[in-house]
Amino acid sequence: MAQSEKSRLDDIGTLALVGAGKMGGAMLEGWLALGLDPRNVVVIDPKPSEDVVTLSRKGIALNPAADANRTIGTLVLAVKPQVAADVMPSVAGLTGPDTLVLSIMAGKTLGFLQAGFPNAAIVRAMPNTPAAIGRGITVAVPNAAVTADQRRRANALLAASGAVEWISDENLMDAVTAVSGSGPAYVFLLAETLARAGVAAGLPEELATKLARATVEGSGELLHRSPLDPATLRQNVTSPGGTTAAALGVLMAADGVDPLMRRAVAAATKRSRELAG
Structure with a gap:
């Protein structure tokens, strides 16, 4: 402040x-x-x-x-x-x-x-x-x-x-509520699902949880401190033909994160309007 x-x-x-x-x-x-x-x-x-x-x-x-x-x-x-x-x-x-x-x-x-x-x-x-x-x-x-x-x-x-x-x-x-009011839950869910994916890939559960949590924490702090926009920060992590690019090919597909998040925010917005009466 x-x-x-x-x-x-x-x-x-x-x-x-x-x-x-x-x-x-x-x-x-x-x-x-x-x-x-x-x-x-x-x-x-x-x-x-x-x-x-x-x-x-x-x-x-x-x-x-x-x-x-x-x-x-x-x-x-x-x-x-x-x-x-x-x-x-x-x-x-x-x-x-x-x-x-x-x-x-x-x-x-x-x-x-x-x-x-x-x-x-x-x-x-x-x-x-x-x-x-x-x-x-x-x-x-x-x-x-x-x-x-x-x-x-x-x-x-x-x-x-x-x-x-x-x-x-x-x-x-209503849209504010859907994005920032409910938004922390989306980020926590990301940490949960990233940890579960790590376990599915063969990591011990405790290690997968620590890696997922620290990655979300650190990425959020980097986003907070950096003057760069999220898209640029994402691109800076992504080497052509590398492991990150392979993962982003799935996450950024036509049925990936973007349409899913749009539906999630739309659902939260709709519910906010319903609660307002």
Whole structure:
């Protein structure tokens, strides 16, 4: 995160995190590590994890009694989408005319959120699981009520877990979910299938697993650090007539990875639209 974004956490105001599961808890740890004052944080979670309970000892208010005098600057919704309709009415009273509502719930549209928080400034965001190690990417879309300052505030909070991209067309969020939201699972599947292929080629299972995992890890880090695009990096590994070229002849065939990934992303996009209702 850029230094300017870190400094935004110093004056973020009071933040209420509703739902501190894997994603919400990971984001909370990132915010505290980057200087968010725990005394300005309220966590609302009926079944907090041990990690969250431990964090609460730093000064976080965990499931406090209702306080009508508490002013919430930012309300972060990180509950499971299927319980959103039940949870939102119970926390709507925490919001005021200047409260920013930041949702990281998959599939829940701005329209859905605006029905629960009428006239509120709302940002809908889609992070992914590498956020847990500060290497995620989040795509965010604001509603018309979000001010420039509130957008900067949302950006600072989201950037604590990795890169942030903003869009103006909410219709893109289903494809975003299919590519980056679900994308880590595709990469993990690659590591799984590469290891199984190694076993099928005669490698001991433990060695095949180590080779596949290290290869995916290292290739991802090279992609992260290199200024070259993925196609160029692929070409740099491929010698004409060599072993890599033989494998790519299968993977890049007409029925290979490209059409398969297109179908997978299309299926995830379709499901995202269905979940949005």
